[in-house]
Amino acid sequence: MRSFPLVTSWKRPRFLVLCAATLLGPGAAGAASFEVPALAWTSLDGGTTKTPFDLVNVTNADGSTSVSGTGYSYAATVNEVTHSAAGSLSAFAGPGVLKLRVDTEAFVNALPFYEPRVYSSVGARMDDALLVTSSTLSPGTLTDYNVTLSIEVAHSNPIYYKPEGFPHGTLDFGLSFGAGGGTGFHVPIDFGGPSASWPVDNPMSIFQVYTGQAAVGDSIPISMGISAAAQEWVRQGDGIVYRTFIDGSHTVTLFVDAVTPGVSLVSESGHDYSTNAVPEPSTFALGSLALAALAARSTRR
Numbered sequence: 001m002r003s004f005p006l007v008t009s010w011k012r013p014r015f016l017v018l019c020a021a022t023l024l025g026p027g028a029a030g031a032a033s034f035e036v037p038a039l040a041w042t043s044l045d046g047g048t049t050k051t052p053f054d055l056v057n058v059t060n061a062d063g064s065t066s067v068s069g070t071g072y073s074y075a076a077t078v079n080e081v082t083h084s085a086a087g088s089l090s091a092f093a094g095p096g097v098l099k100l101r102v103d104t105e106a107f108v109n110a111l112p113f114y115e116p117r118v119y120s121s122v123g124a125r126m127d128d129a130l131l132v133t134s135s136t137l138s139p140g141t142l143t144d145y146n147v148t149l150s151i152e153v154a155h156s157n158p159i160y161y162k163p164e165g166f167p168h169g170t171l172d173f174g175l176s177f178g179a180g181g182g183t184g185f186h187v188p189i190d191f192g193g194p195s196a197s198w199p200v201d202n203p204m205s206i207f208q209v210y211t212g213q214a215a216v217g218d219s220i221p222i223s224m225g226i227s228a229a230a231q232e233w234v235r236q237g238d239g240i241v242y243r244t245f246i247d248g249s250h251t252v253t254l255f256v257d258a259v260t261p262g263v264s265l266v267s268e269s270g271h272d273y274s275t276n277a278v279p280e281p282s283t284f285a286l287g288s289l290a291l292a293a294l295a296a297r298s299t300r301r
Helices: 012-019 291-300
Strands: 033-035 038-043 054-059 065-076 081-094 097-108 117-134 142-156 169-177 181-189 204-215 219-233 241-258 263-267
Touching: 033 081, 038 065, 038 081, 065 117, 081 219, 097 117, 097 219, 117 142, 117 241, 142 169, 142 181, 142 219, 142 263, 169 204, 169 241, 181 204, 219 241, 241 263
Parallel strands: 081 117
Antiparallel strands: 033 117, 038 117, 054 065, 065 081, 081 097, 097 241, 117 219, 117 263, 142 204, 142 241, 169 181, 169 219
């Protein structure tokens, strides 16, 4: 288990640059929202012709949302699959909870005229706001609160890695709360190659507590997002099978607690963010790698 400390001297401009593509914009008070953007495709000609994943989006009664999907492209002779690109993705975004998972695999046999390629990218984002209330303190009184962040995510590439050193995937995270508080990171995934920054099969575990201040009557904006992208492709002479898997099925949990006595934090979404709240069940439809690809390869062998 690898533990990554997070930098607390983070500034908002760096956060926006880090997460502009799939994660967060500026934190702002307003209606709570939960999003799961996804983009994924398979190809047999190096990406010239792309077949999108079949994606399913679900919005739940509490506003949480999820996405899941799979993709598969293959070329075959009478007796066997010779080339294939397959993958799956899933993500969930709800109050205080973000989850995701991506899985990609490219397979090539001996024929030189195909270049199987698969790309899978998915994100989960939540935006909420907490109103600072008190029955004992007057409006405008400055109060303290804690933000507790827990992240668990793992990845693996159990078959091969390419020697060129390109990243097989990326992991991005960003958190923004209050007036300028938060953190963020970007991890390129190279699976043991020359520029590896995250060793294979080494789960990332992060636990961090931040402090903030807000006045009674103010609203504390909270924005949090995570995204993962995985890609694989095979050219003749590269090898046989390449696979990338990034698993954050229990990725991110966020809590916010009032520290000043007599203060309550009421969220826009109606969710109780305190650490002693009873967790609500959430639906997370995990996609699985296209079984046809794995079955075809097993049959060939």
